Amino acid sequence: MNNNHVIIMAGGVGSRFWPLSTPDYPKQFIDVMGMGRSLIQMTYDRFAPVCPADHVWIVTNAAYVDIVREQLPEIPVDNILAEPAARNTAPCIAYACWKIQKKYPDANIVVTPSDALVINTIEFQRVIEEALRFTSDRHAIVTIGIKPSRPETGYGYIHATNQQAMEDIVKVAEFKEKPDIQTAKAYLEDGNYLWNAGIFVWNLQTIMAELRMHAPALSAIMDEMSQSFFTNQEKATVDQLFPTCEKISIDYAVMEKSKEIYTLPAEFGWSDLGNWASLHGLLSHDSQENAAVGNVQMYECANCVVHAADATRVVLQGLDGYIISEKNGQFLVCKRSEEQRIKEFSSAK
Amino acid sequence: MNNNHVIIMAGGVGSRFWPLSTPDYPKQFIDVMGMGRSLIQMTYDRFAPVCPADHVWIVTNAAYVDIVREQLPEIPVDNILAEPAARNTAPCIAYACWKIQKKYPDANIVVTPSDALVINTIEFQRVIEEALRFTSDRHAIVTIGIKPSRPETGYGYIHATNQQAMEDIVKVAEFKEKPDIQTAKAYLEDGNYLWNAGIFVWNLQTIMAELRMHAPALSAIMDEMSQSFFTNQEKATVDQLFPTCEKISIDYAVMEKSKEIYTLPAEFGWSDLGNWASLHGLLSHDSQENAAVGNVQMYECANCVVHAADATRVVLQGLDGYIISEKNGQFLVCKRSEEQRIKEFSSAK
Numbered sequence: 001m002n003n004n005h006v007i008i009m010a011g012g013v014g015s016r017f018w019p020l021s022t023p024d025y026p027k028q029f030i031d032v033m034g035m036g037r038s039l040i041q042m043t044y045d046r047f048a049p050v051c052p053a054d055h056v057w058i059v060t061n062a063a064y065v066d067i068v069r070e071q072l073p074e075i076p077v078d079n080i081l082a083e084p085a086a087r088n089t090a091p092c093i094a095y096a097c098w099k100i101q102k103k104y105p106d107a108n109i110v111v112t113p114s115d116a117l118v119i120n121t122i123e124f125q126r127v128i129e130e131a132l133r134f135t136s137d138r139h140a141i142v143t144i145g146i147k148p149s150r151p152e153t154g155y156g157y158i159h160a161t162n163q164q165a166m167e168d169i170v171k172v173a174e175f176k177e178k179p180d181i182q183t184a185k186a187y188l189e190d191g192n193y194l195w196n197a198g199i200f201v202w203n204l205q206t207i208m209a210e211l212r213m214h215a216p217a218l219s220a221i222m223d224e225m226s227q228s229f230f231t232n233q234e235k236a237t238v239d240q241l242f243p244t245c246e247k248i249s250i251d252y253a254v255m256e257k258s259k260e261i262y263t264l265p266a267e268f269g270w271s272d273l274g275n276w277a278s279l280h281g282l283l284s285h286d287s288q289e290n291a292a293v294g295n296v297q298m299y300e301c302a303n304c305v306v307h308a309a310d311a312t313r314v315v316l317q318g319l320d321g322y323i324i325s326e327k328n329g330q331f332l333v334c335k336r337s338e339e340q341r342i343k344e345f346s347s348a349k
Numbered sequence: 350m351n352n353n354h355v356i357i358m359a360g361g362v363g364s365r366f367w368p369l370s371t372p373d374y375p376k377q378f379i380d381v382m383g384m385g386r387s388l389i390q391m392t393y394d395r396f397a398p399v400c401p402a403d404h405v406w407i408v409t410n411a412a413y414v415d416i417v418r419e420q421l422p423e424i425p426v427d428n429i430l431a432e433p434a435a436r437n438t439a440p441c442i443a444y445a446c447w448k449i450q451k452k453y454p455d456a457n458i459v460v461t462p463s464d465a466l467v468i469n470t471i472e473f474q475r476v477i478e479e480a481l482r483f484t485s486d487r488h489a490i491v492t493i494g495i496k497p498s499r500p501e502t503g504y505g506y507i508h509a510t511n512q513q514a515m516e517d518i519v520k521v522a523e524f525k526e527k528p529d530i531q532t533a534k535a536y537l538e539d540g541n542y543l544w545n546a547g548i549f550v551w552n553l554q555t556i557m558a559e560l561r562m563h564a565p566a567l568s569a570i571m572d573e574m575s576q577s578f579f580t581n582q583e584k585a586t587v588d589q590l591f592p593t594c595e596k597i598s599i600d601y602a603v604m605e606k607s608k609e610i611y612t613l614p615a616e617f618g619w620s621d622l623g624n625w626a627s628l629h630g631l632l633s634h635d636s637q638e639n640a641a642v643g644n645v646q647m648y649e650c651a652n653c654v655v656h657a658a659d660a661t662r663v664v665l666q667g668l669d670g671y672i673i674s675e676k677n678g679q680f681l682v683c684k685r686s687e688e689q690r691i692k693e694f695s696s697a698k
Contacts, residue, residue: 019662297697299683299690308680313368315694317683318671324682329659331675333682334648334666341648345664348646 004051004132005107007096010040010060010068010114011086016275016339018346019330020307028115029067030327031309032273033283034293039273040114041071046121047110050128055107057100058114059083059092078230084239090211090253091218091245095238097207098222099229107204108136111250116197117282119269127266131201134169134262141210142169142201143255145194145263146270151184154274156196156251158263172261175251194265197272200250206260215253221245276323276339280305294326305336353400353481354456356445359389359409359417359463360435365624365688367695368679369656377464378416379676380658381622382632383642388622389463390420395470396459399477404456406449407463408432408441427579433588439560439602440567440594444587446556447571451578456553457485460599465546466631468618476615480550483518483611490559491518491550492604494543494612495619500533503623505545505600507612521610524600543612546619549599555609563606570594625672625688629654643675654685 014027021027028040037045044056053074060068062082069080081095093111100107110128118124131142145158157176175196179187187193202210212219221241228237255261271278283291283305290301294308299317308314308326316324323339325332332345363376370376377389386394393405402423409417411431418429430444442460449456459477467473480491494507506525524545528536536542551559561568570590577586604610620627632640632654639650643657648666657663657675665673672688674681681694 019664297694299687299694310678311680312678314680315368315683315697316681317687317690317694319682322667326680329661329678331657331660331663331680332665333668333673334664338666341666345646345648345666348664 002051002055003104003106003108003136005055005057005100005104005109006047006051007057007059007093007100007109007111008040008043008114009089009092009111010058010064011083011092012113012115013061013086014115015343015346017279017307017325018342019327019332020309020325022327022330022346024063025067025327026064026115027273028113029064029071032279032293032307033117034307034309038071039117040068042117043112043114044072044075046118046124047112047128049125050110050132054079055104057081057096059096060114061086082235082238083242085243086247087242087245088247089250090215090248091221091242093207093250094211094215094218094222094245095225095242097204097211098226101204101208102226102229105204108132109202109204109207111198111200111202113198113272115273117271117273119282121268123266123268127264127268128199128201131169131264134264135201135203135206138203139206139209140202140260140262141206141254141258142262142264143172144197144199144201145265146197147265147267148184148188148193148195151181151188152195153178153181153184154278155272157187158194158196160192160194160263160265162192169262169264172255172263175256194263195270196251197270200255201264207254210254210258210260214257215248218245218248218253276305276325276336276342279307280336296324303336351400351404352453352455352457352485354404354406354449354453354458355396355400356406356408356442356449356458356460357389357392357463358438358441358460359407359413360432360441361462361464362410362435363464364692364695366628366656366674367691368676368681369658369674371676371679371695373412374416375413375464376622378413378420381628381642381656382466383656383658387420388466389417391466392461392463393421393424395467395473396461396477398474399459399481403428404453406430406445408445409463410435431584431587432591434592435596436591436594437596438599439564439597440570440591442556442599443560443564443567443571443594444574444591446553446560447575448578450553450557451575454553457481458551458553458556460549460551462547462621464622466620466622468631470617472615472617476613476617477548477550480518480613483613484550484552484555487552488555488558489551489609489611490555490604490607491611491613492521493546493548493550494614495546496614496616497537497542497544500530500537501544502527502530502533503627504621506536507543507545509541509543509612509614511541518611518613521612524605543614544619545600546621549604550613556603559603559607559609564597564602567594567597567602625654625674625685625691628656629685645673652685 159174288302292306303321306324508523637651641655655673
């Protein structure tokens, strides 16, 4: 019997891709790569060989439940968990685990973000299965560590203990916040630092025990909530109790406190697609380093990244180093160097 | 009794404002200025004090008849003349004149383009009425000559004979094609050269006599067509005969040949709105010389002209000297210096 389960965290409200992504329809539901599938659909597809559809659990904001149902009709409605309010990742993961426990106490679980991209899905599946084998009969938390390809300052790092081969599952020495560029370069050279992809693997008993130990208040709320799970009281109970959870990340609640944290170094072409620069890096380029999704014609343009999936047609001339983004009748043109201001642009009136 | 009639020529398929203007919905039907009325509606409004709605005649391509009916519901359906094919201005004007002749043989007529802009409509009406008084009892063709405010190379010129005062109606010495910049500067200095606005005033007997003299083949076709006017045979007859007319402009067919051509020098803030530069010049500007129609926010932008009437919202950052145009899900960003290439951009696939 397949005990594998996947929890997909899909509550993000990313504003860095405005107007492509909006609070009404955030990034994870967008076909960012222009491949015909949204990021959450691609995340689901990636796990299909690992676990069946009724073992996939989506935790999202109540506002996005209809989008999830529309985009992932294969997933049972009971498996879509609606957060009445965002409480960061620890309550999100706890809700899913306590719910899985009611039906599948022997579950072996992968937790993943919904909005990251993986290029080599075959290798991804091999890595995930290896991690699941490791946690199937062991009290251990495995975080997937991405071997860095550049001194990236936009990610958190996992400091792995020394290892024989870079394919071994080894103990984590320490988690590291996003570094400055000098530190990132030192990490890259050292070889024992990995990008934290936010993908965690554990069996249900492990994560529940860790949460009970390190987050007893959260666990008490979950125990109370769980009495309503799979009943018609669930929504009312969750709406009442879930918002009383403290806002706390799983990293802070468990990862940094647990003694049984391992990492599996992996290399499958991963990106969190956190900004336009990373999207530009992943899309295919023309000879002038332009990357475009949509019906886009460019004349004398260079180094532009364009996403205009809704527009009938976009013609650009004489732009160098710009982001051009369109969705639903909203349009942005801005220099790539100013992308950190997009949130400001999107909220101005 | 009011004998005044207006013929509005509305057959243009202007592609210079793509995607704002398209062959399906050309410039004359667009609210280019963002004032709530399209150019043809503003043209109609401008003549409202001069002649009643049932004395207004629109000649347009058959494809645009529905748009005209929708935008100008005041005008009787019989007054909307459908050209089955574009044959330049002489057949267009002849069709309208022969048709007017069936009902109003004493008509005194103004012919005007549908896509020009007039700022001072009060002065415009005074000028038009003066010209109509002049032609009401005289065999004369009056062209409205716009006093030039700059050495414009985009317009044809009227060389007026010497005049006592610049307000007099005087004989035209000669029509001049679009000049080069040196010639345009010489015209401006000379003072006897006026912009040809393409606005003509004449009584019906005059223009029919002139056409019979200088364009006998065209007149013969009109004589045959006219037997069907105001009957249910009109469409079939016009569809058959109108395309047999030679393509010829009224300037070439009549203006350059007639002996009785006058010009009335005028100054009422006129523009043919022939390109983005002229639109930029006419819209109000912010402190950075940006001009915008639509819900547009600009950051660090200068010298841009933006028309995005359909878009919900447009945010622009870091653009200097660009045209940004949006309509119906089509979007253009290009340098103002490249605006003569917009037709090329619009037709590329």
